Amino acid sequence: MNIEAAAVFCGSKPxxxxxxxxxxxxxxxxxxMLKVKLVYGGGKTGLMGTIADAVLAQGGKVMGVIPxxxxxxxxxxxxxxxxxxxxxxxTRKRMMYEMCDAAIVLPGGFGTLDExxxxxxxxxxxxxxxxxxxLNSAGFxxxxxxxxxxxxxxxxxxxxxxxxxxVCDNPVEVFNKLN
Numbered sequence: 001m002n003i004e005a006a007a008v009f010c011g012s013k014p015x016x017x018x019x020x021x022x023x024x025x026x027x028x029x030x031x032x033m034l035k036v037k038l039v040y041g042g043g044k045t046g047l048m049g050t051i052a053d054a055v056l057a058q059g060g061k062v063m064g065v066i067p068x069x070x071x072x073x074x075x076x077x078x079x080x081x082x083x084x085x086x087x088x089x090x091t092r093k094r095m096m097y098e099m100c101d102a103a104i105v106l107p108g109g110f111g112t113l114d115e116x117x118x119x120x121x122x123x124x125x126x127x128x129x130x131x132x133x134x135l136n137s138a139g140f141x142x143x144x145x146x147x148x149x150x151x152x153x154x155x156x157x158x159x160x161x162x163x164x165x166x167v168c169d170n171p172v173e174v175f176n177k178l179n
Contacts, residue, residue, distance in 0.1 A: 002101070003034075003036055003101040003102050003178055004035075004036065004037060004101055005036060005037040005038075005039050005063070005099055005100045005101055006031060006036050006037070006038065006039065006100055006101065006102050006103065006104055006178070007039045007040065007096045007097060007099065007100035007102075007103040007104070008027070008031075008038060008039070008040045008051055008103070008104045008105075008106065009040075009041070009096075009103065009104070009105045009106070009108065009111075009112050009115040009116065009119075010024060010040075010046070010047040010048055010051065010105070010106035010107065010108045010112055011046045011047045011048070011106070011107055011108030011109055011112060012041070012043050012045050012046040012047075012048050012108075012109075012111075013045070013046040013047075013109070014046045014047060014050070015046075015047070015107050015140075017107075017137070017138050017140075019137050019138045020047060020106070020107045020137050020138070020140070021047065021050050023106065023135060023137040023170065023171050024047040024050040024051040024054070024106055025050050025051070025053075025054040026054075026170075026171040026172075027051060027054070027104065027106070027135065027171040027174060027175075028050070028051040028052070028053070028054025028055040028057075028058070028060070029054050029055075029057075029058050030171055030172070030174070030175040031051075031055055031060060032054070032055045032057075032058030032059060032060030033058065034175070034178065034179060035060070036060075036178070037060070037061040037062070037063060037081075038051065038052065038055045038060065038061070038062045038063065039063045039065065039096050039099045039100050040052060040062070040063075040064060040065075040096070041064065041065060041066060041070075041092065041096075042064025042065055042066030042070075042076055042077060042080070042083055042084075043064075043066065043070070043075060043076060043077060044075045044076065044077035044078070045075050047106055047107065047108065048077075049077060051106070052064070052077050052080065056079060056080075056081075061081045061082075062077075062080045062081050062082070063080070063081060063082045063083075063084070063099065064076070064077055064080045064082070064083040064084070065083075065084045065086060065092050065095050065096050065099075066083065066084070066085055066086070066092065067085070067086050067087065067088050067089055067091070067092050068085055068086070068087065069088070069089075071085065089111075093114075093115055093118055093119075096115075097119060097122065097128060097130070098128075100130065101130060102130050102131040102132070102133065102178060103119050103130060103131070103132045103133065104132075104133045104134075104135060104174060105132065105133065105134050105135065106135045106137065107135075107137055107140040107141075113144075116132070116134070119132055120132060120164050120165065123164055124158060124159075124164065131166060131177075132164060132165050132166065133165075133166045133167075133168055133174050133177065133178070134165050134166065134167045134168065135168055135169075135170075135171065135174055136167050136168065136169055137169075137170070141167070145161070145167060148161045148165070149161055
């Protein structure tokens with residue numbers, strides 16, 4: 001499958017580990033090298049800002065999708081190729097997921113987890129069937145991965161976790177699996 005656009009879900013804060021920011025920058029550079037358009041939340045702060053800046057610095061295309069509510073809070077990025085201002089978070093997620101060919105989830109907070117689980121649920125329900133890559137920078141998602149495997153073991157999932165989520169430890173691994 002040829003990937004022309006990837007949705008990236010990640011924190012609007014940088015987190016405490018410098019590797020999170022480094023991985024966001026590396027992934028942005030790799031997406032631009034692949035000529036894959038970045039579709040993301042439209043902010044200029046945290047990992048969101050880092051990945052957008054990295055794609056733009058390499059001459060890549062960036063589509064931001066930001067709800068009116070978050071324009072001030074997330075400090076909307078002014079230098080994007082395209083920016084859509086939408087009415088709410090649900091519209092943002094749906095639009096981002098419809099515009100992409102694959103999704104990549106970096107470290108983040110509640111919003112990032114919400115986006116991950118909504119995408120996985122939509123895939124399970126056959127609303128979409130796009131690859132979801134989890135960038136497990138510095139083992140950030142280790143506990144979540146263990147919990148997902150426990151859900152599988154205890155019989156709450158319809159298929160194995162690996163059928164829905166591709167776990168990668170670094171941006172090059174994501175690049176190789178996207179490519």
